[in-house]
Amino acid sequence: MPEAVHLPSRVGSHLELRAAIDLLAGELDEMRPGSCVALPSLLDLLLVYIIRAWMTEAPSGAWPRVLGDPVAAAALRALHSDPAAPWSNDRLAAEAGVSRPTLARRFTTLVGRPPMAYLTWWRVIRAAALLRDTPDTRATIAGRVGYGSPYALSHAFQREFGTTPGRYRAQAAKRSADVETD
Template identity: 50%
Template sequence: MDLLSDVVAFMRCGRPTSARVSWRAPWGVSFPVAPGSAGFQMVLRGSCWLLPPEGEPVALSVGDLVFLPHGDAFGLADDPTRTLVESDCDAHSELFTSAGSGGDGAETVILSCGYRLDLDRTHPILDSLPGVIHLPATLGRHPELRAAVELLAAEIDTPRPGTDTVVSSLLDMLQLYVLRAYFDTQEEPCTLSGWAAALADPGIGRALDAIHREPARRWTVESLGSHAGMSRAGFARRFTGLVGQPPLAYLTWWRLMAGARMLRESDVSVAQVAERVGYGSEFAFGNAFKRQFGLAPGRWRRRYVAVA
């Protein structure tokens, strides 16, 4: 997998949820802080206001999408001065559902999607994102994202055989398209910093992609630098400056994240997991895993199996 694909695949746990909600004015609803979650709000019809925890209200119109990657509290309303009523979050805990609420005035239809995150294995790229990402429906921008939203809304509107699979897959696609769109809309590469700059940098981007595609390969700083088309020293400085840790430290961290996913989602032995993520022995993998997660691989797997 490449980096963004891994971010989407590794950070989620459990099923996503989605709801197509029709609000009629007057209406206003508040959503509480939801640690370990992320979500989208997409306006399918009408208009409304997003009320973030900090800053000014944001006007939303048809086609606008808002991504809240950190589970921060927020509000939605037909008027920014409207008194908000706390949301009943349990009402939209299914893979997909439809609902209606509010008065008898102008209608706003919103597609709301939520994801549970595994906080043990979220990628640091998510920490680099702001609390609220607003992607306006600019004509001609992000056609794949708009197409995914339309398909998702249609499936929820008119469920048919296979809708469960289609909705789940579209939600994953939507998450990937949002991350792509966000990084594509950032400033020019020369003014970027952190993960946005790392993804935009041709050399560092190639090195990150190589690590994610082949975590078990015996990478060295020199071989990664060669892959990036840079000198060893220049590559190490630039990678550390953008990613926040040295190349081999990131490689080690990612191997352990990949190993944790295999332990949780498959029944392969610990020895096989160690080999697949690039460790020469089960013992070496076990020691590194315990330093990262506080438990030996076998005990960590049993804990998550018991929880599931």
């Protein structure tokens, strides 16, 4: 995904996106029972509809090409379905049904980074979500995303986010508490 996604302020041709925005606005305008459950789910849904609208509006963009390529799409499906698996370029190429050089060339060209670099990025992104959204220990999260130890996760996490998993969790909890008190 790009750093920023631009969509026109009028999303009339994307009815689902408009509906999600309206539902979210309704929840934010008047905090009602269950809002604390509805808001995170609506934000997730909004993200899905924003990505769909973006892909529709930018058919020549990178992700439509990635997802339209059977090799890159198969590799992404495999990595996303089980990020904790002991992936290697050979295993991923076999999963995609191509040679390792073919996978590396197509994946890197379409996704913008080699398969194992993408896997590292995806693992720390998943870890960040788990740190933010669950009370699981760092050791549990490390195992769930494919790291053998909390130290290994911490090293990769710090390289990607510039902070440790513990600090990230504390900052996320503080932001969440600030939102709830507003």
